[in-house]
Amino acid sequence: MKHFISWFYVVIMAFLMMACQNEDANATVPSGGNPTDTKTLIVYYSYTNNTKQIVDDLKSFIDADVIQVEPVNKNLDYAANNYVVGTEQLSKIKNNPNDESSYPEIDDVSVDLSKYNTVIIATPLWWSQMASNMQTFLFKYGKEMEGKNVGLIVSSHSSGISGVEADAKRLVPNCKFFAKSLWINASKHSQRKSLLEQWLKDIDYSNLTSNIMNTMYLKVNNNTMKVTLSDNAATRALVERLKEGVITYNAHDYSGFEKVGALGFSLPSADSYITTEPGDIMLYTGNQLCVFFDNNSWDYTPIGKIEEMNKQQLEDVFGDGDVSITLSLEEAAGLVSIFAKHEDIAKGIYTLKGHKLDKAPANGMYIENGVKKIKR
Ligand SMILES: Cc1cc2nc3c(=O)[nH]c(=O)nc-3n(C[C@H](O)[C@H](O)[C@H](O)COP(=O)(O)O)c2cc1C
Structure with missing residues (x-):
């Protein structure tokens, strides 16, 4: 009963906070990108292990690398004093979302996002928003997900996930969000396996990832x-x-x-x-x-x-x-050997597809005098 009253309060608070928010409930599906690799990365944060259990089950359905986001400060009790720590962290982000210092520090994750064309983000919902630690990860890496397929899985007690979708949209611009996110609330947590299976079917996951291998x-x-x-x-x-x-x-x-x-x-x-x-x-x-x-x-x-x-x-x-x-x-490493055979095109700057350029691109990969280079 105590639990119910506490969550009743939480849900009402969340509703009030959302009312003040200029939210966009629909994750968009922009086009673009030309990925060459079908690897999937699952990145998740979990405080009380619900999201972790969801990710563990997801791994039994798809082939993916997994990384877990961890806050630097491991001793915070996010649920103490009616969730005051989480509330404070989220308010800080909301007041200044473009400032790195608004986001709680997380442990370093060494991830090379260029290896993946699909990223699935799994996160708890806090006060109808994305949990702050996951927001930190996306603040750091979201821009590197441009052009990639991005899926969102949200675990909440009972609140709906449109606020989390809005956070994802803000932090991961210009990606291709899956047609729908997966929301697993407390009453459905035990059915997570079948919900995951159905979601993967609904978004046509296997076809999506093999289609984009072009x-x-x-x-x-x-x-x-x-x-x-x-x-x-x-x-x-x-x-x-x-x-x-x-x-x-x-x-x-x-x-x-x-x-x-x-x-x-x-x-x-x-x-x-x-x-x-x-x-x-x-x-x-x-x-x-x-x-x-x-x-x-x-x-x-x-x-x-x-x-x-x-x-x-x-x-x-x-x-x-x-x-x-x-x-x-x-x-293969031998890509540039074609250029070596044709002396007339070996000198100068080229895209990987062999288009001649006047000067090196501002960023990305190119070939200069037969040598592959990367600018970041
Ligand atoms: C700081 C904090 C705020 C939360 N806010 C809400 C909320 O507004 N609505 C809700 O339904 N659940 C809320 N929850 C509950 C979590 O979303 C839910 O328990 C989720 O399954 C936790 O995932 P985890 O076990 O992976 O951490 C909150 C939990 C915490 C710790």
Whole structure:
């Protein structure tokens, strides 16, 4: 009974605080970004372990790295004196949300967000807002999540989560929020497994993460080239196989316009009559891959296209006769070796796709005189 009265008070207070807030209940879904990696990161904070239990169960459904946010000060009793510490911390943030000193200090987390294209944030709700320690993490790292898919899981006693969604939107600008957040309140905490399973289905998690895998790498004769993948059942199945490891197959010349070879397994094909262009990669009879240097018209399923390579460059790189071809999802170190072969484009500044630039970009990766560089 005491518990109920205390939470009744908490919920009323939260309602009053929210009334003063200029909130936006709907998390938006901006577009943009071109991620090349499907890795997922789960980042969570948990004071009384409810969120931790949710994350533990989530890990049984998806493949993801996990980091836990911890406050530097481990001795704070957030529930003492009617939750006064949490209240004070949240008021400080609210009064000055752009000032780093408003946020409680958290332990250092060494996380390289560039490795992930999907981040799932799991947090308790405090006074209808995002728990302050999680806000600190997002204040520090939220901008690095630009363009990524971001999901939000909120654990509360009973309050609704629109205030937490508004905090996430403020702290993680320009990301692609999942179509809906997952709210697990105290009365549903015991059903968290089935709620997680349903949420992953609702947001089409597996399709979302395999759809956004739109790049693979093709290595031949020590040259590694970037391939932009088509989006179809064949490429999704190929990506699933590549997640287990690289695929190497032998290919031979055919009619002077392609290298073709058997993969050793079949992919789901949906052939149509296509006229190929240099750089096109096609699936033929469901189990052979053809790399085209020139035009040919036949029934194929598109797999992808080698970027920025013309007929002559492709012929130089693939050479005459039988070759071993390796497909992978990882950007290989040999990417710049293509440039070394073509002296005319080796000098100067280029994007990773080979577009020539007048000067180095303000930030991001580029190639200068054949050497890959990063500006932050
Ligand atoms: C400082 C503080 C404030 C809270 N405020 C609310 C609230 O406004 N509404 C609510 O339903 N629950 C509130 N709660 C309860 C938590 O959201 C809930 O117990 C949650 O499951 C805790 O997650 P955790 O175990 O991972 O820390 C609050 C808890 C704390 C510690």
